[in-house]
Amino acid sequence: MLAYIIRRLLLLPILLLGVTIFIFAFFSLLSPEMRASLYLTDVPKSPDAMERVIKKYGLDQPIHIQYWNWLNQVIRGNLGWSKTAQRPVSEALLYYLPATLELALWAMLPVLLVGIWLGILSAVHQDKLIDHTTRVFALVGWSFPTFVFGLLMLMYFYAKLQWFPPGQVSDWVTREVINGTFIRYTQLYTIDALIQGRFDVFLDSLRHIVLPVITLAYVQWALLLRVTRSSMLETLRQEYITTARAKGLSERVVINKHAARNAMIPVATIGGLLLINLLNGVVITETVFNYPGIGRWAATAAVQLDILGVLGFTLFNGFLLVVGNLVVDILYALIDPRVRLE
């Protein structure tokens, strides 16, 4: 197993190399002037300003040399300057990550609990009303464009009822952070508020996070529900389930102890897929709710052609996906003794 883990981790730099070469090739489609204009923050004041930017960043050099220069810097931990974040890329990642992490952690809770519970319920009552209802519910979620769902939520719960505003926290919380009366130890507002016993801040950040969490969760449910349901259906057809029933065990014990546990094994494998969905989901969700996380930054960076920002985000993503999939594989081997990693 250790050999397997090491081999998978060795693949990581190769994969990231491929990904970044690809993005570089991508941006080399743009002319040096176009790329130079991405570095300008203002209308160039002198005619040679463009030239100077091109020279300074080596934008007229062959693309493989530019790539080599960038790679050299990356190895030293310098990911470059992000125009859209107005700070170095590595700092930008750290700056935006906590907000997204907070969102993702809060979203995972309802996704896992409700998704698995409804999936089991749906399988146990196959082709009954509850099965059809949950499947339609999940399919509608799967078919809902994230931004439409988000806008509808904002329309009702913000514009009409004024319950849940967009953004991350209210202005008065931001002022308290600046004044130093509220300290961000972990950078996660909800956790920090609990640590300091500030329930007003906790409630405020909760108010802001409810809608994006529901939006993220609703799209994810479909996948989880579907996998749980079909895995559960398959397990319920196994002979050991028949045996358990024949022994006279109660239906509750058969389903909870014998079926559900085994049905969870394939469910664990889609952990990686859930992660990818989440990463895609936060881009749109954070944009709609104006939530200052890594996804909104990525969308802005991509639309405004902030090359180094996009590269940094993609590196981060590739890393997260490879490590995430590895963790899923290891978990899988731990849950299911029949699986041996080689």
Place this chain on the structure above:
Amino acid sequence: MRTLNKLLKNPLSLTGIILVLFFAGVAIAAPWLAPPENPNEPYRIIRCGYLPMPQPPNSSNPLEGIWKIITREATICEARPFGLIESYDIYYGIVWGTRTAFFVGLVITGLNVLIGLIVGAIGAYFGRWLDELLMRITDIFLAFPFLVAAITMAAVLQPLIGRGLITAMIALIVFGWMSYARLIRGDILAIKERDYVYAAQAIGAPHSRILLRHIIPNAIYPTLVVGSMDIGSYVLSFAALSFLGLGAERGYADWGQIISFARDWIPRLSDYWYIVVYPGAAILLFVLGWNLIGDAFRDILDPRLRGRV
């Protein structure tokens, strides 16, 4: 045929079929449902005036307005059944946007399956280092988060070939073919060991003939089915790009773009609900239709779910 029968008997997939047929009807009847001002440019949404503010529908019952347009009692601007945004008529945009949705969904899916087929078939058939290389390239493409990659691609292409349907579609094709390549590769790996393939090789048939006549026709069916089930999700991704301002050019009949105008009016959306609700319902129902069919399809084709509990 048995599959179709099952699809028609299941209430969920029947609903899906009805939804897709309904949209197909709207797409075909578009010139009649919403007569264009300039027949040469039907996809340009009709503008009524120059006010940027959203304008409410002219009557509380939208069907009334639509009926007036169909019977030619009123022009689009007089009836405006779904209201206006940035002075674009929402009803007109939705009706002609149906054609855009079908076009985008079918073309993206078709090309993705085609590219996946080429990559997967070559890799599986010739094997060895070529297969290894192609699959590693596939892995690299899979390491991108689909949506962010597509956004970047569309953003890079925009200054090069201009904003338009094609830009967003290319972006979704470049990052969409991988799962089909993997699927068809697996199927071909199984089929290329069959006796009839060996027989064809033995009589000296060229590789192209073996691949095109013997292997691909026998391996392509599952990929085609999966592809057809993905049409809805490509329409969703395209709408997301449109929403971020990377879709069709301004004023083009495209559902995602109409909704993207709503971003400027979020605090007042309860008054301007019609910017989100009508085009949103169009996307939702269109995608739902495809997904309902796909979901039932998957159950029918999944052999593990046959038999009794």
